[in-house]
Amino acid sequence: MSERPNVRIVALLCRWCSYAGADLAGVSRMKYAANVLPIKVPCSARVDPQLVLKAFSEGADGVLLAGCHPGDCHYLKGNYKALRRFQLLKKFTSQMGIEDDRLRLEWISASEGSRYADVVNDMTTKVAKLGRLNWRREIAIEA
């Protein structure tokens, strides 16, 4: 990444796979964009769509959901629910004019530190292309 994009990406990471994967990226000293702001959740299935919408309305330019690979969910079947919710939510957010690249779901296992770094970098570049979302400004009450 040549230019330093000022976009902010909230990453909701399941604590068993993806957060551990992010830790591994750290332990392996992989450098990636500082734009990503991690939040630890017990499972990708804990992520309430409201949280995602809130993130956007609070000023996030992108939201990354990450969980264990299908079949590897620490809670057996949480990530399937996350996947289905994501699909429906995505339909809605695109109706609301939020570009595709701003909302993303990835399976990142505890051993995929490099994958985490790559996803973050890739997403940062893509979101940076779209620029800031500045949601709050646009629903500010006029008059």
Place this chain on the structure above:
Amino acid sequence: MKPERTKPKLAIALGATCSGCDYSLLDLGAGLLDVTDQVEIVYWPTGIDSKLEDLQAVPDRGVDLILFDGAVVNEDNLEMARLCRKKAKMLAAFGSCGAYGGIPGLINSGSPKKILLEVYQGLPTRSDKAEALNFEGEDALPKMLGQAYSLDQVVDVDVYLPGCPPPLKLVAGLLTDVLAGKAIPKGTFYASNRAVCYECKRVKENKSIDAIHRYHEIQPDPTRCLLEQGIVCLGPATRGGCDAVCCTQNQPCRGCMGALPHSEDSGAEMMSALASIMELNNENKEADYTGIFDGLNDPLGTFYTFTLPKSILGRRKVDQS
């Protein structure tokens, strides 16, 4: 003359509304007469012969209760909302439009400008497409605001009476409380704190659905939960108080009573719930969920019919163009 003065003053004002809420009051039937006996209606354009001046004439905070129905989409609505706030001791967001933005709130799914043009010029039935809109002069159209707002997004609101229209027993409830001079804490909702399902008599067995059906596509079993039959019913995410009137009529709930307490966004709540139980029996590594929501072409319209302005995102992203 004396009792006259002691009569509490009532006004019913309108924003962007179909006035359905007003008319629904007529369902009080003879009851309405009792009301009119006990209160002095200072302003109710749809009900009695009254003019804006009548309301303006009242001293500030001179009206005990103002029911404001309708969303705020243009400068007239805004002006009226502010006037009501000024004149009212207690201001009630009356109906789903007042409380959440309601149907007019759906203009937030696009840009007001586009919608104006569509309505006033784009309509296929209009011959004079060329005619320009005038927002100036005598017969000027009120200027549109950037988007639609619920009443409490533009002025302070004391109580809420959601519903499209609000269930009569709740309206009666509010009036009785006011007449009884009962202290009503700010932000009170005249609605249930539990979801519609609590009032819905349908049998709930097993919430896991394999397909979503449009209402006309199937013959729903009148005794079983509609959602379990694959019909998108917003009951679980919607305030009760309506006695599940729609579901009782074999119609899915469309969410007019709005989000439950502690919940900011009934639409998101419902999407999450629905997606959670969809294909629930098909959770395995090979499961392919692509296209399982193809039956739901318009989540926005389906889950935010009445609540878009009050939802978390509130409106569609404004395209920079």
Place this chain on the structure above:
Amino acid sequence: MKTLQFFPGCSLQGFNTAYYRSAITLGNIIGYKLDEIDDWNCCGATAYFSISEERTFLANARNLALAEKKSKELTVACGACFASLSKTAKYYTDSRKLAYLMDNALKEAGMVYDGKVKVRHLLEVVFNEYPRGELAAKVVRPLKGIKMAPYYGCMIFRPVPAPIPRDALEQLIQLAGGEAIDFTAKDRCCGGMLVNNRPDVGLALVKDLLSEAQQKGSQLMITTCPLCQVNLELYQGAVNRKYGTDFKIPVIYFTQMLGYAMGASAKELMLGSELINSLPVLQGARVSKN
């Protein structure tokens, strides 16, 4: 009828038209069409390569960028082209530095490459895209009793191995009715350019291959790479002179072999155009058939 975006490379157009022609003919039989990419350039293999590998990647970046415009896949028949193209594609995704260099080079030419192209060798396509049963059903002229040496050459498996089992060619030979010898040298070096600039090394390598083929009694050698074909066939004389051997083994392409078994005419496959005519061997099969 699949359409395969195709990179012929210099040798298929020049010295080894037989390979190109037979590839097209085979396609007409089993159902693919070769769609040559416009304005492709040298794949940078051979000499180029050993002088500046980086240049090779840049040259290929252009080919890949061209390819990407049309499709995410690029099929190649020449082993050398396959090696250098697939290598470039792999390194583009693996190495940030090379990706950077390639992007810049392309920018100069006002082109972009997104790293999406999958480079495939024709052998792999034929093997993976068409069920063996289906292919076998098309065989009308089984090459009964012909012993063949399946020779992959070194490039199909190096450095980016094509996703096929190491006996893919054997399987194809068998379904064509032929008999594949157990050719331990099947993926060894044919000498490449060394036959010219280091004959002592190059010819020795050619000799090794031929002698195993001969000792195991193969009447035909089946290749998947034009360079191998040339080295194995053209230099048999030189090898014989140098080592006092008596090799005389025709060397043909797997496309010709399959095409022939599937009933295409020698002409359509340019069979017989070799220096060591393969037709007597192939026709030998037809005779012994009944």
Place this chain on the structure above:
Amino acid sequence: MKIGVYICHCGTNIAGVVDVAKVVEFAATLPNVAVARDYKYMCSEPGQNLIGEDIRHLGLDGVVVAACSPTMHEPTFQTALSRAGANPYMLQMASIREHVSWVTSDPVEATEKAKKLVEAAISRVSLQEPLEKRRIPVKQSVLVVGGGIAGIEAALKCADAGKKVYLVEKEPSIGGHMAMFDKTFPTLDCSQCILTPKMVEVVRNENIELLDYSEVREISVHVGDFKVSIVRKPRYVDSSKCTGCAVCSTKCPGKAPDEFNLGMSKRKAIYVPFPQAVPLKAVIDRESCLYFQKNICKVCVKFCSADAIDFEQKPEELELGVGAVILATGFKPFDARRVSEYGYGKLPNVITSLEFERMTSASGPTAGKIVLKDGREPESVAIVHCVGSRNVNYNVYCSKICCMQSLKHAHLLKEHLPGVAVYDFFIDMRAAGKGYEEFYKRVMGEGTIMVRGRPAYITDVPSKPEEKGKLVLVAEDTVLSTVMRYPVDMVVLSVGLEAGEDAKELAHTFTCSRTADGFFLERHPKLAPVSTPTAGVFIAGASQGPKDIPESVAQAGAAAAEALAMMGKGYFELEPYVARIDEDLCSGCGICLDLCAYNALERIPETGLTRVVEALCQGCGACVAACPSNALDLDGFKNNQIMAELEGILA
């Protein structure tokens, strides 16, 4: 609300990139922050005391530690809090090492990000509530999966500690790969001789229930009480009667390749896997048994004096409840066929290291003679290292044992056939281990020719007369940097170690993950090498990664210790993260009921509303996110807490 904020330098790990002073200064300005400090090593004793002091003197009720990842030190600081009398769950960590200083090059960006994470932690902690760990009783029994050396060792250790142990082995006998070896490096003591006593002990020990010829079908993961269902395959021999005399197999006409000798010899349809097998009981293999195939014969029945033969035996299903699980499912040798250029499977005298082990073993197919397929003794043998290892086309990792194994083979060759010429082809000689380097020196001293180079290919095609009838290895001797041809009689391929075939399913059954190369993933590479993310499931031996015998044994001990510690405590402390339901908000819509993978949600018959069965709740929060009336919430991960963190992070 009084919050203390503590920023760790972690030496230079954090302070080297993040401007700690700035972060402290910033934190101090935030609401509810009573004190903000930094310290070189927060996890150190003085660092922890710092927190303790402030809690006592300033009466902090919330603590934010910005340091390494919570995965690393959350427990440490939680303890620090409780020691000081605060509730351990009033802690929130901001990972400014793994998530900031280690991954961000630009100090400015790093400091900014650190600030954001700290602010988020502060606004979250101010909404956190005191929580109590849940105590789940732990069953006093262990399930050990796999009867190789690691499994045996772990089983014995647990049994010696007086715990009930179920040892499951899918083969008819325990012993695993070690039972197949002849000698062990570097001490060269006989593998069987040191293993068999342990194998026998397994059956002697009354605390161990050996479930041979059995497989784990499924397991329901409930911490402290795993419900395991095991299938016992039919031996068609009544183990309680069989004496292992093996008369049956001497008489049996049915023949099949002998698995234990890797098919180098034949065994009968009814057979005892190997002389030292445990249990020493016969087993019938349906495929080669004439009775099962043609419904004839029954010779075994005639000759079995104990009349133990029972053709009617059916697969048996057992249900167990155990408190801990130790996975010791071992490895699978790399399939040498995949390296086509070495011609294994085509060239008769190219064999694998394991086959060589059987050959040199006195009880093996050749009764300990090293011979070629035609029975001749080889005059020259080549040993090839790293077959399938350290190679992008197969496995990138080093299989660790092959170097020593190859050296051992070189030695054995010299021992069995004094005159033999031995070539040892290696890439790098990795002899790290006690007495290993010495052994390497010794073998070199014995005249083995070391060739530093990986053979390009092996062929039986001679290019000069002296190569006739030989196997020719063509390799570059990288020391002489010339390509050489080595004609030999026999080639031994030192095949690498791979994760077992069933590793994938096992990982899935026991809900533990695997590394990219397929071996089981430990919870922490340094600090929890035998634990898995699933509490109560431990790993030992080569199922976690290539290992030699001493390491496997050591690891088995460690796994046993972990399991015993858990059982010794008697209860398992479960994080207090459970779903709670507000019955005044629940409408009984039932959305949540079927979502729960642990059936922790049930309908209250009287009211029709939902209730949470705390003991079963694992705290994933799937129901919480689904609940459309926000009646459900998750302790420790409440909606408002996550929202607060979100607002803080985006502030």
